[in-house]
Amino acid sequence: MASGDGSFECSGCGTCCRWPGQVRVSAAEIDRIAAFLGLPVREFIAEWTALTSDRRGLTLGEREDGACAFLSGDNRCRLQAAKPQQCQDFPLRWNFPGWERLCQGRKAGTCRPGRPSPGGS
Numbered sequence: 001m002a003s004g005d006g007s008f009e010c011s012g013c014g015t016c017c018r019w020p021g022q023v024r025v026s027a028a029e030i031d032r033i034a035a036f037l038g039l040p041v042r043e044f045i046a047e048w049t050a051l052t053s054d055r056r057g058l059t060l061g062e063r064e065d066g067a068c069a070f071l072s073g074d075n076r077c078r079l080q081a082a083k084p085q086q087c088q089d090f091p092l093r094w095n096f097p098g099w100e101r102l103c104q105g106r107k108a109g110t111c112r113p114g115r116p117s118p119g120g121s
């Protein structure tokens with residue numbers, strides 16, 4: 001799967017989904033994901049999201065190992081058709097320290113994508 005402008009080819013390795021950080025979701029994304037899952041919005045929020053650490057929004061739930069709750073056993077995103085913008089933006093618009101060693105995707109025409117952003121987010 002390529003990024004919006006085709007500059008990054010995702011291999012589906014799940015690296016970004018296992019990163020133990022927050023996946024912030026906007027109100028519009030919550031509506032979209034709840035509809036995609038066939039759940040009432042309130043139920044989706046109650047069962048599949050948590051308050052962000054800054055208490056200013058919601059993040060997708062995570063497994064005990066810190067991976068996203070929507071990463072399936074076969075390493076696929078169960079929200080693929082409705083996944084949040086943050087997921088679509090990895091790694092060109094945000095990433096984390098050391099991501100280059102883990103991510104199996106490729107930037108078009110190179111062996112490895114660009115540099116990590118300061119602060120890793």
Ligand code: SF4
Pocket residue numbers: 016017023060068069070071072076077078079080083084087
């Ligand atoms: S929503 Fe999908 S793409 Fe985003 S972190 Fe979770 S499993 Fe990965």
